[in-house]
Amino acid sequence: MRKKVTLKQLAKELNLSISTVSKSLKNDSEISQKTINRVHELANFYNYKPNALAVSLKSNKTNTIGVLLPEILNHFYAKVLFGIEQEASQNGYKIVTCITNESYKKEVEYVEMLNYSSVDGFILALSKETQMLNKLDHLKDLKRDNVPLIMFDRVSTEVDCDKVIVDDKDASKTAVQHLIKTGCRKIAIISTIFDLSVGRLRLEGAHEEVARNEGVSLIELPIKDIELEEKDIESFLKNNEIDAVLGLDETAAAVAINMANKLGYKIPKDISVIGFTDGILSKHSYPKLTTVSQHAEDLGSRAARILLDRLSNTEETSYKTSTEIVKTSLILRDSTN
Amino acid sequence: MRKKVTLKQLAKELNLSISTVSKSLKNDSEISQKTINRVHELANFYNYKPNALAVSLKSNKTNTIGVLLPEILNHFYAKVLFGIEQEASQNGYKIVTCITNESYKKEVEYVEMLNYSSVDGFILALSKETQMLNKLDHLKDLKRDNVPLIMFDRVSTEVDCDKVIVDDKDASKTAVQHLIKTGCRKIAIISTIFDLSVGRLRLEGAHEEVARNEGVSLIELPIKDIELEEKDIESFLKNNEIDAVLGLDETAAAVAINMANKLGYKIPKDISVIGFTDGILSKHSYPKLTTVSQHAEDLGSRAARILLDRLSNTEETSYKTSTEIVKTSLILRDSTN
DNA sequence: ATGAAAGCGCTAACAA
DNA sequence: TTGTTAGCGCTTTCAT
Secondary structure (H helix, E strand, O other): OOOOOOHHHHHHHHOOOHHHHHHHHOOOOOOOHHHHHHHHHHHHHHOOOOOHHHHHHHHOOOOEEEEEEOOOOOHHHHHHHHHHHHHHHHOOOEEEEEEOOOOHHHHHHHHHHHHOOOOOEEEEOOOHHHHHHOOOHHHHHHHHOOOOEEEEOOOOOOOOOEEEEEOHHHHHHHHHHHHHHOOOOEEEEEEOOOOOHHHHHHHHHHHHHHHOOOOOEEEEEEOOOOOOOHHHHHHHHHHOOOOEEEEOOHHHHHHHHHHHHHOOOOOOOOOEEEEEOOOHHHHOOOOOOEEEEOOHHHHHHHHHHHHHHHHHOOOOOOOOOOEEEEOOEEEOOOOOO | OOOOOOHHHHHHHHOOOHHHHHHHHOOOOOOOHHHHHHHHHHHHHHOOOOOHHHHHHHHOOOOEEEEEEOOOOOHHHHHHHHHHHHHHHHOOOEEEEEEOOOOHHHHHHHHHHHHOOOOOEEEEOOOHHHHHHOOOHHHHHHHHOOOOEEEEOOOOOOOOOEEEEEOHHHHHHHHHHHHHHOOOOEEEEEEOOOOOHHHHHHHHHHHHHHHOOOOOEEEEEEOOOOOOOHHHHHHHHHHOOOOEEEEOOHHHHHHHHHHHHHOOOOOOOOOEEEEEOOOHHHHOOOOOOEEEEOOHHHHHHHHHHHHHHHHHOOOOOOOOOOEEEEOOEEEOOOOOO
């Protein structure tokens, strides 16, 4: 194992002390130009790079942020990750990504593992299981240890930290409003996430909007595993005289649109469809899906920016936490009138 | 900033030496059971965890692997990442994920940044730009530094390292063969990746298979940006008497299927469609897409396994590198006869 | 059974 | 201008 070159070796070879070499590398003004040049030359020759571990240990900073995602095969989280990555890497930070796979246990493990000086701060969306168990001590511990945490999307009011959330309730109001405005009267809501905070908010918004409008009704179809229950959606569509579907997640809308196609309905003439998450499925469905964009990338980079901010203000040991709300927008495509 | 508790503090509070505490925590047999108990008790009380940085610096092991992906908004890479993550986390490794965004510069930066003791090894797929420039010194340097590297999917023969690749040529042969077998005679190939190694291989395979069959012809449509050129695909389909489309990437196939729908073609009666990458788009297109599965998750976990293997055999300073080939399979769905 | 000390690679206050 | 030293938190060898 050819070892990477260290200050020590450079110092030895140059007949200088380690500290002189260290300072030279930083072009410290107390070192003579001549020495600085010699040092740089040899350092270049060996392609010297400081050992990141040692620097971190010394400085108590890792320039790394931990990102915990419930899923990665979900376009929304992938986009958020992309946004975080962009912002972080522009500022010299690297990210370590952990996928909790909706498991509470994994979430706890990851937080603990990274909290011991592997990362300077966290960005996290709660796993489904964590949200259902409502066990949040692992996150409260971060606060106690004074490690900055930014929660996004799936957050909890019980954890006092900065948050970036999507205005989900408002989003589904707008979506429903658009359906009503374009003539729909019987709206179906299909969702796999009725039991998540975001799912509940979206549902609430829809109900509120429907309540404000005479003669419009809502009917719900909860789904456990969308792959297995396509048939249910199909028969649901067939047996209810629906003229609109609001899919609370992207897949639900995509499946609905395909089932409607299959049943021979014309979209949007017979049935309008709106989905959430302006992901890849929405752009490539047929017809293209009108959808609520949550501006996931933007959300990611905002979360990263807040974190970087916290990290650069190390003095303030206690601060007021903030909650940023990302406004959604309804992207009109071909699945609505 | 409430500092995390260290061995030193435990030692002080227990009136023991640091080394005794350290050993106790590992239940070293030279320490008396009584002391061990005392130490554990206090450690638990403070929720002591060793500082990962210090351990790594000492042991020269970080238990972290660096994963470099050209893209994350691409289902194939997201699945590979998922596979890597599973395998890694099961073995106590964490991963730091970097997204090169198809840029050579970013790829080099990330490799250099991580190579200075932040990670024990790398798993990487070349960025588009790197592959086109064919500048690979940053990767050859890893070999020189004896840092294990596993390349996957987009690999280069010029870098001597373990590789996991997909049998792309064979895959497109099988796909074309299936089209021919089901009666197609004029096959269009649509692709955004003609200039990547994998794209070329897929193309070659298709040509070879067509050549073996009397009366079957191939016509190619290269695409730069699929979002912008849907119209091109549409008119291409309209103006050529095609009875099959092979999309060399998932999006190409998805767009083709939608354009065919739009033009009123019946799928698969009028036109058959096959895509690559069994991703989310394939499952949720209408009709569902027959597709080449590259077993991305499996590929990811295989790559991780190879890397972990290399990492556990630290003695062998030089070894024969291997190339694993992941067999693809054609998943028959509703877009072919 | 316990502790002292060196060392991983680096930085920085202080000394020369 | 250069060097010595201590220390970040931990492991481990070698005393005691």
